[in-house]
Amino acid sequence: MEIFKSAKKLQSHCESLRLGGKRISFVPTMGYLHEGHLNLMREGKKFGDYLIISIFVNPAQFGPHEDLEKYPRDFVRDEKLASTAGVDAIFYPENEEMYPPNYQTYVTVEKVTQNLCGQSRPIHFRGVATICAKLFNIVKPHTAIFGKKDFQQLVTIQRMVNDLNMDLAVVGIDTTREDDGLAMSSRNAYLKKDERESALSLSRSLIKGKEMYDAGERNAGVIIKKLTEFIASHTSTKIDYVKICDTENLEDIDILSNKSVLALAVWVGSTRLIDNYVFGEPLNIK
Amino acid sequence: MEIFKSAKKLQSHCESLRLGGKRISFVPTMGYLHEGHLNLMREGKKFGDYLIISIFVNPAQFGPHEDLEKYPRDFVRDEKLASTAGVDAIFYPENEEMYPPNYQTYVTVEKVTQNLCGQSRPIHFRGVATICAKLFNIVKPHTAIFGKKDFQQLVTIQRMVNDLNMDLAVVGIDTTREDDGLAMSSRNAYLKKDERESALSLSRSLIKGKEMYDAGERNAGVIIKKLTEFIASHTSTKIDYVKICDTENLEDIDILSNKSVLALAVWVGSTRLIDNYVFGEPLNIK
Numbered sequence: 001m002e003i004f005k006s007a008k009k010l011q012s013h014c015e016s017l018r019l020g021g022k023r024i025s026f027v028p029t030m031g032y033l034h035e036g037h038l039n040l041m042r043e044g045k046k047f048g049d050y051l052i053i054s055i056f057v058n059p060a061q062f063g064p065h066e067d068l069e070k071y072p073r074d075f076v077r078d079e080k081l082a083s084t085a086g087v088d089a090i091f092y093p094e095n096e097e098m099y100p101p102n103y104q105t106y107v108t109v110e111k112v113t114q115n116l117c118g119q120s121r122p123i124h125f126r127g128v129a130t131i132c133a134k135l136f137n138i139v140k141p142h143t144a145i146f147g148k149k150d151f152q153q154l155v156t157i158q159r160m161v162n163d164l165n166m167d168l169a170v171v172g173i174d175t176t177r178e179d180d181g182l183a184m185s186s187r188n189a190y191l192k193k194d195e196r197e198s199a200l201s202l203s204r205s206l207i208k209g210k211e212m213y214d215a216g217e218r219n220a221g222v223i224i225k226k227l228t229e230f231i232a233s234h235t236s237t238k239i240d241y242v243k244i245c246d247t248e249n250l251e252d253i254d255i256l257s258n259k260s261v262l263a264l265a266v267w268v269g270s271t272r273l274i275d276n277y278v279f280g281e282p283l284n285i286k
Numbered sequence: 287m288e289i290f291k292s293a294k295k296l297q298s299h300c301e302s303l304r305l306g307g308k309r310i311s312f313v314p315t316m317g318y319l320h321e322g323h324l325n326l327m328r329e330g331k332k333f334g335d336y337l338i339i340s341i342f343v344n345p346a347q348f349g350p351h352e353d354l355e356k357y358p359r360d361f362v363r364d365e366k367l368a369s370t371a372g373v374d375a376i377f378y379p380e381n382e383e384m385y386p387p388n389y390q391t392y393v394t395v396e397k398v399t400q401n402l403c404g405q406s407r408p409i410h411f412r413g414v415a416t417i418c419a420k421l422f423n424i425v426k427p428h429t430a431i432f433g434k435k436d437f438q439q440l441v442t443i444q445r446m447v448n449d450l451n452m453d454l455a456v457v458g459i460d461t462t463r464e465d466d467g468l469a470m471s472s473r474n475a476y477l478k479k480d481e482r483e484s485a486l487s488l489s490r491s492l493i494k495g496k497e498m499y500d501a502g503e504r505n506a507g508v509i510i511k512k513l514t515e516f517i518a519s520h521t522s523t524k525i526d527y528v529k530i531c532d533t534e535n536l537e538d539i540d541i542l543s544n545k546s547v548l549a550l551a552v553w554v555g556s557t558r559l560i561d562n563y564v565f566g567e568p569l570n571i572k
Contacts, residue, residue, distance in 0.1 A: 007451050011451065011453055015453065018304075018305070019304070019305065019307070021305070102397070102535070103449055104395055104396040104397045104398070104445060104449060105393065105394070105395045105396070105445060105446050105449035105450055106393070106394050107391065107392070107393050107394075107450075108391070108392050108393075108394060109390055109391045110390040110391070110392065111388070111390045112390070129391070130450075133450050134449075134450055134451045137450055137451040137452050137453060138451045140453070159390060159391060160391050163389055163390060163391035163420075164391055164393075164416075164419050164420055164423055165297065165420045165423040165424045166423050167297055167301065249388070
């Protein structure tokens with residue numbers, strides 16, 4: 001497994017791989033790898049001959065009062081995990097490599113970033129789109145793999161790739177969960193012992209939402225009201241949003257169809273967690 | 287010479303060319319080709335094995351009250367000219383091919399687009415950067431050729447390519463001029479007979495600026511005042527700007543160095559013309 005810190009060197013390596021007929025799969029991450037990331041990598045292996053991951057805590061996607069500084073990092077551990085998952089190369093750049101002095105170019109996806117997390121994190125998706133555009137240009141992947149847990153991120157990247165005519169396929173992979181249903185996230189490391197139980201209010205809300213839908217409920221307001229009360233009944237929770245949106249344009253909807261997504265963002269103590277469920281699909285929570 | 291109207295088909299063609307070891311040169315244009323464009327193409331031939339031009343009047347770079355509708359177009363003539371210049375393929379897409387319904391992704395280069403044309407054309411460079419990002423992703427060029435007449439455009443594209451880690455070289459080519467010095471531009475077609483003489487106030491200002499610099503003048507304000515008076519002394523002229531800027535960050539400067547550019551934008555009747563001169567360099571006006 002090779003470690004690249006230079007964008008130019010990795011880009012040149014990837015160009016050679018492509019010219020040699022290799023198919024490149026790519027999993028961008030912010031590190032502190034967990035089973036969810038490793039599942040993305042295992043899927044990535046299926047799509048190509050050469051699997052690259054990036055580990056970069058991207059400052060451009062953090063707001064001024066967010067957790068950029070305290071975001072967990074452990075490269076030594078990440079390197080071992082990546083190696084066991086069959087990763088061929090890690091891109092692990094410094095901040096200055098990605099954002100040199102006088103950096104000034106940003107990619108904005110305008111509509112699908114307005115609702116949901118875009119409301120409480122106004123510059124977040126500009127940062128996500130920009131770093132992905134940069135990484136795609138460096139890594140030149142045939143396929144890029146993203147988790148569906150960050151549903152709005154996946155939709156945003158898909159729109160960017162289509163709109164800017166980027167020559168790669170974007171693949172979304174089902175959310176990996178702890179045994180009790182909590183969606184895996186590097187931020188789960190922030191949760192204090194007593195907050196861990198309250199964190200389950202998210203995945204349990206998805207189950208409740210699915211049950212209501214399966215029982216025939218199609219009124220978004222009714223489901224949202226029920227889940228809002230449910231989440232609020234847990235200690236240390238503060239709802240950022242409980243929304244039901246169209247899966248393509250991410251606008252709020254009133255009446256559910258088979259292209260509706262239930263999306264949640266909830267503060268548990270000082271940790272902000274997200275989760276989502278597309279109505280009509282299977283839900284991998286026991 | 288091949289004509290492509292589909293982005294996907296051209297992209298697939300270009301990927302095959304690259305895999306076959308070919309080097310692709312690219313000249314993006316808005317058509318209504320003149321000798322300036324043809325010079326870019328001749329230069330492009332030197333940088334690669336396969337020369338592609340695009341002809342697309344990009345709506346995203348025109349403001350609401352600009353000349354999008356009346357911008358001159360003549361594809362039949364352009365096709366003949368391109369063929370004689372050794373072009374291998376023309377990309378000639380419809381608006382809907384480039385900006386399908388629900389299009390929403392834009393590339394913004396923040397600092398170098400603020401001054402000069404960015405002040406009177408606030409969305410112009412966002413449109414330019416976005417269409418170039420799209421075209422580069424479709425055409426996959428090793429080298430993209432731009433004229434230096436649009437100096438701020440060249441600087442903007444170079445910044446975008448660097449910032450977003452795009453794997454191509456951007457080459458700037460000297461402005462091609464009419465015998466009397468007028469910089470070639472598709473917009474020269476708008477000029478009425480009596481405006482044609484006033485249009486020479488731009489190129490003659492460059493000569494005057496060069497003469498002052500060569501005689502030792504280093505005070506930007508002194509040169510700007512002189513040229514402003516000179517241009518204003520011509521009938522039908524209205525100055526948008528007469529500025530002297532740093533060639534890299536395009537910020538106004540007070541004292542000239544060998545990285546200073548004199549940049550002009552002047553309305554002649556209802557036609558807006560631009561021109562520029564980098565102090566210390568040769569000036570190809572007889």
